[in-house]
Amino acid sequence: MVETGIPQPSVQDNPPRDGIARRRVIALLVFGPVRQSNTTKGSVVGLEEVWRIREAEIYSALFGGEQRGIFPLSPELFAGKFGVKEIDPRWPFYGVFEHGPTKQRPFWLYATSGYSNPWDQDDDAYDPSAQSGAGIEFILATTERGDWAIRCLQNLLAYDLVLSAGYFEGREPLEEGDRIPLGSPIDGKENCLIRGVILSRASSLPADFNLPSGQVGFLTFTGVTDRERDFAKENGTDALIARLQPLGFFPVTDPHRASII
Numbered sequence: 001m002v003e004t005g006i007p008q009p010s011v012q013d014n015p016p017r018d019g020i021a022r023r024r025v026i027a028l029l030v031f032g033p034v035r036q037s038n039t040t041k042g043s044v045v046g047l048e049e050v051w052r053i054r055e056a057e058i059y060s061a062l063f064g065g066e067q068r069g070i071f072p073l074s075p076e077l078f079a080g081k082f083g084v085k086e087i088d089p090r091w092p093f094y095g096v097f098e099h100g101p102t103k104q105r106p107f108w109l110y111a112t113s114g115y116s117n118p119w120d121q122d123d124d125a126y127d128p129s130a131q132s133g134a135g136i137e138f139i140l141a142t143t144e145r146g147d148w149a150i151r152c153l154q155n156l157l158a159y160d161l162v163l164s165a166g167y168f169e170g171r172e173p174l175e176e177g178d179r180i181p182l183g184s185p186i187d188g189k190e191n192c193l194i195r196g197v198i199l200s201r202a203s204s205l206p207a208d209f210n211l212p213s214g215q216v217g218f219l220t221f222t223g224v225t226d227r228e229r230d231f232a233k234e235n236g237t238d239a240l241i242a243r244l245q246p247l248g249f250f251p252v253t254d255p256h257r258a259s260i261i
Contacts, residue, residue, distance in 0.1 A: 045212045046123045050132070054211060055113055059097060062206045063109050066100030070113065071150045073158055081155065082162050090119055091161055096153045100145070107252045109205075110140040110153045111218075118213035132214030134164070139205055139220045140197075143254040148187040156180070156197070156221060174199055176219060177237045179229050186223050187255040194223035194255050198237050202251035223253035227261040 055070075072095035078084040094114030101107055116133040118126065138160075140153045156174075164173040174180070178199045185192035201207060202220040209216050224232070224240065232240040243260055244250035 045126065047118060050118055050211050050213045054116060054209075054216075055097070058209050058211075059099075059111060059113070062209065063097075063099035063105075063111065064102045065105070065109070066098075068098060070095040070097055071154060073154060073161075077154065077158050078162065082158065082167070084162050084167055088161070088165065090114075090117075091158075093117075094157060094161070096150050096157065098145070098150060108142045108145050108149065110142070110149050112138040112153060112157045115157075116211065116214075116216040118211075121213055123213070126213045128210060128212065128214060130214045132211045132216050135215065136217055136219055139202075139218050139251075141202075141205060141220065141222075141252045143252055143256075146187060146255075148255070149253075151188075152182070152186055152197075153221065174219075176200055179224075179232050179237060180221075181226075181229065185255070186253070189255070192255050193225045193259055194253065194257070195226050196224050196229045197221040197253075198224055198229070198232060198240065200237060200241060200251070205251055220251045221253075222249075222251045223255065225259035225261070227259045231261045 072093065073091055075085075075087055075092060078087045078091070091114075094112065097111050097113055099109045099111065115137050116135065118133050121133070138153060138157060140149055140156075142149045159180075160174045162168065163171055176199055179196060180199065181196040184195065186194040186197075199219055199221055201218070202222075205220055206218055208218060222241075222244070224244075228240055228244070231243075241250050247260060248254075249257060249260065
């Protein structure tokens with residue numbers, strides 16, 4: 001289980017980008033053009049199209065709600081918060097989307113985009129039954145809209161990227177069941193008791209989706225207090241979830257709630 005404090009980047013350093021299609025084009029100019037897929041219909045299903053399908057079609061259908069573009073990761077985040085100055089050039093094309101409440105979902109939802117990009121997969125070899133890219137994206141659901149939620153998910157995404165790249169020797173990438181202390185209140189307010197998150201699959205939120213390049217699963221971060229995290233450390237993350245869920249504190253994070261432990 002991961003037990004490492006995580007500092008929070010500034011949303012002001014990472015303003016939203018409305019030119020989502022332009023962002024995909026820039027990435028393709030850097031990492032290579034879309035290739036013609038060898039399908040019977042001759043359709044083009046390359047990185048750009050997979051990327052577009054996820055962000056423009058699947059996320060819109062799954063989450064809906066008000067949006068304000070993507071909040072991308074920045075090189076300054078990695079350098080300033082993790083001491084990583086030479087990053088994978090693909091990382092600034094990862095980011096976080098914000099989705100407002102809908103009639104079916106009365107809370108705010110934040111989702112990462114980029115981990116499921118099939119960067120290293122040849123489109124002629126796409127396998128819908130295998131995983132697309134890393135095979136995951138992250139979710140954070142909250143009771144209120146807040147730049148703090150964007151900051152938190154940006155930072156957790158960046159943290160997992162540097163873990164996966166092996167920058168922190170002896171530490172494994174994040175996985176289901178992990179407990180992660182943030183080192184400070186999740187919303188940046190002194191009286192907030194939510195100072196950590198747990199990582200799990202939430203049955204009440206979208207579990208997975210399919211891309212032409214493969215399958216993708218969602219993992220959800222849920223805010224917890226220090227006492228709750230200590231309880232989970234002793235009794236397991238599932239035991240904590242069993243206490244949080246009946247009270248409405250899982251999987252949606254409420255930064256104003258009291259500790260249940």
